[in-house]
Amino acid sequence: MLIGKPPDILSSEITPQAEYLKYLNRRRFLRNAAAAGAVALGADRLAEIFDPGAAAADETKLQTVYSPLTTTGEQLTSFYDITHYNNFYEFGVNKSDPAKNAGGLPTRPWTVKVEGKVKKPLTFDIDALLKLRPLENRVYRHRCVEAWSMVIPWVGYSFSEFVKQCDPLPSARYVQFLSYYNRHVDKWAGETDIYWPYSEGLRMDEAMNPLTLLTFGLYGQTLPNQDGAPVRIVVPWKYGFKSAKSIVTVRFLEKQPHTTWNDQAPTEYGFYANVNPNVDHPRWSQKTERRIGLPFYKQIRTTLMFNGYSDQVAYLYKGMDLRKNF
Ligand SMILES: Nc1nc2c(c(=O)[nH]1)N[C@H]1C(S)=C(S)[C@@H](COP(=O)(O)O)O[C@H]1N2
Ligand SMILES: [Mo]
Numbered sequence: 001m002l003i004g005k006p007p008d009i010l011s012s013e014i015t016p017q018a019e020y021l022k023y024l025n026r027r028r029f030l031r032n033a034a035a036a037g038a039v040a041l042g043a044d045r046l047a048e049i050f051d052p053g054a055a056a057a058d059e060t061k062l063q064t065v066y067s068p069l070t071t072t073g074e075q076l077t078s079f080y081d082i083t084h085y086n087n088f089y090e091f092g093v094n095k096s097d098p099a100k101n102a103g104g105l106p107t108r109p110w111t112v113k114v115e116g117k118v119k120k121p122l123t124f125d126i127d128a129l130l131k132l133r134p135l136e137n138r139v140y141r142h143r144c145v146e147a148w149s150m151v152i153p154w155v156g157y158s159f160s161e162f163v164k165q166c167d168p169l170p171s172a173r174y175v176q177f178l179s180y181y182n183r184h185v186d187k188w189a190g191e192t193d194i195y196w197p198y199s200e201g202l203r204m205d206e207a208m209n210p211l212t213l214l215t216f217g218l219y220g221q222t223l224p225n226q227d228g229a230p231v232r233i234v235v236p237w238k239y240g241f242k243s244a245k246s247i248v249t250v251r252f253l254e255k256q257p258h259t260t261w262n263d264q265a266p267t268e269y270g271f272y273a274n275v276n277p278n279v280d281h282p283r284w285s286q287k288t289e290r291r292i293g294l295p296f297y298k299q300i301r302t303t304l305m306f307n308g309y310s311d312q313v314a315y316l317y318k319g320m321d322l323r324k325n326f
Contacts, residue, residue: 016146016283017241017261017269018093018192062155062217067136069211071236071308076139077150079219081293086226087144088245089194090179090186097188098226104185105246107230116251117172122165126230130216132165133157137220138213143275143307145239145261149289154234155217160208162250168204172252176201177233177244194260200244201257201271202235203316211236211312237309239273270326274317275307279326 088098091105110126135155143149163175181197183189189196206212213234216223223229228245235242241261251257261269268282277287290299306313317325 015087015093015095017087017264018089060222062130062135062221064137064155064217064220065134067138070137070139071141071151072139074139074141074151075294076153077291077293082150082152082218083224083226085148085150085292087240088226088228089192090181090189090196090198090246091226092188093191099224101188102225102229105180105225105229106185107225107246110230110248112231112247113249114166114252115249116176116253117169118252119167119169124165129162129214129231133161135216140211140213140234140236141304141307142234142236142240143289143303145241145269145273145281145286147281147284147286147289147303148292149301149303150292153219154213154215155220156213156215156234158210159212159214159233160210162214163208166250166252168252171254173204174201174253174256175204175207176249176251176253176257177247178249178251179228179244180246180248195263197248198244198260199257200233200242200259201253202242203256204252205316206235206313209313209316211309237275237306237313239269239275241269242273272317272322272325274322274326275303276305276322276326277303278305279323 084099085095086098087095088102091098091101108126112124112126112129114122114124134157136157137153137155139151139153141149142152177200179198180186181189183196186196202212213236215228215232215234216230218224218227223232225246228243228247231247232245233243233247256271259269259271261273262271275286280286286303288300289303291301292299304310
């Protein structure tokens with residue numbers, strides 16, 4: 001439970017990850033939470049519900065091709081749920097906050113810097129990145145450490161295609177992703193004690209796995225800001241927090257980078273964060289998950305090892321103790 005959570009906020013609106021933000025500015029938080037509670041009953045919120053298309057109006061269509069790496073057979077989560085039930089702490093800690101607050105994220109001009117163990121540092125313009133490879137439609141399962149999940153038709157290409165352009169040195173064993181951070185734009189970041197910018201990382205072989213997706217869109221159009229515009233990473237066999245949004249820097253490193261959630265609570269959020277029903281979170285089971293958007297009686301699913309991607313990724317962890325390396 002969040003300390004001092006006002007009773008008019010639905011508990012499903014507040015994330016267990018947020019509970020771990022130890023030095024929340026309590027007064028500011030309470031003020032914001034009260035405001036969010038008021039909005040939940042107010043006219044803007046109703047307009048949002050009755051006109052879900054409004055959220056899509058500004059997005060642009062992307063040319064896409066079919067990908068054999070797509071996961072089929074499961075009902076897609078609706079565009080509305082994918083874009084209104086988000087974790088993006090720079091824009092607030094409630095699930096509905098990013099849709100309301102991320103509008104000001106300036107997604108053009110946008111560059112992605114490449115640094116560290118590379119032949120030479122590079123800067124890519126987002127529009128050049130969009131044209132680097134054909135954009136694929138890839139339906140992936142998406143599972144948050146908070147035990148909810150979605151099925152999302154992402155648009156992008158394998159991150160390995162990007163790495164090929166970067167000429168990493170043989171000493172590069174890890175990749176770090178840093179998100180956009182500007183405290184004048186991401187004003188809500190100050191509600192947390194997170195050490196910004198948001199940082200995540202992968203071992204090089206994980207990053208090079210074809211499933212690791214450099215992601216520019218969803219449902220055939222550019223990413224809405226709340227989902228990490230204009231470019232994010234998606235790592236479908238890991239808990240959602242590994243998938244950094246709105247990436248501005250990619251660093252190739254010799255040593256394992258620090259990562260945001262691991263900094264916050266090392267005993268709860270490991271570096272690997274592979275979806276693993278056999279390793280409970282210290283405060284809840286990971287055996288099942290709640291599929292967002294389905295009727296209540298159909299929501300609970302068994303969580304699959306590596307989120308169902310064992311055939312593609314189990315080889316990466318041969319000989320590792322996944323209880324210790326969680
Ligand atoms: N920059 C940034 N990236 C982030 C986060 C964040 O707060 N900031 N949240 C992570 C978490 S906890 C999850 S579950 C996913 C959620 O992605 P979605 O909102 O598109 O479903 O984004 C991840 N990437
Ligand atoms: Mo998450």
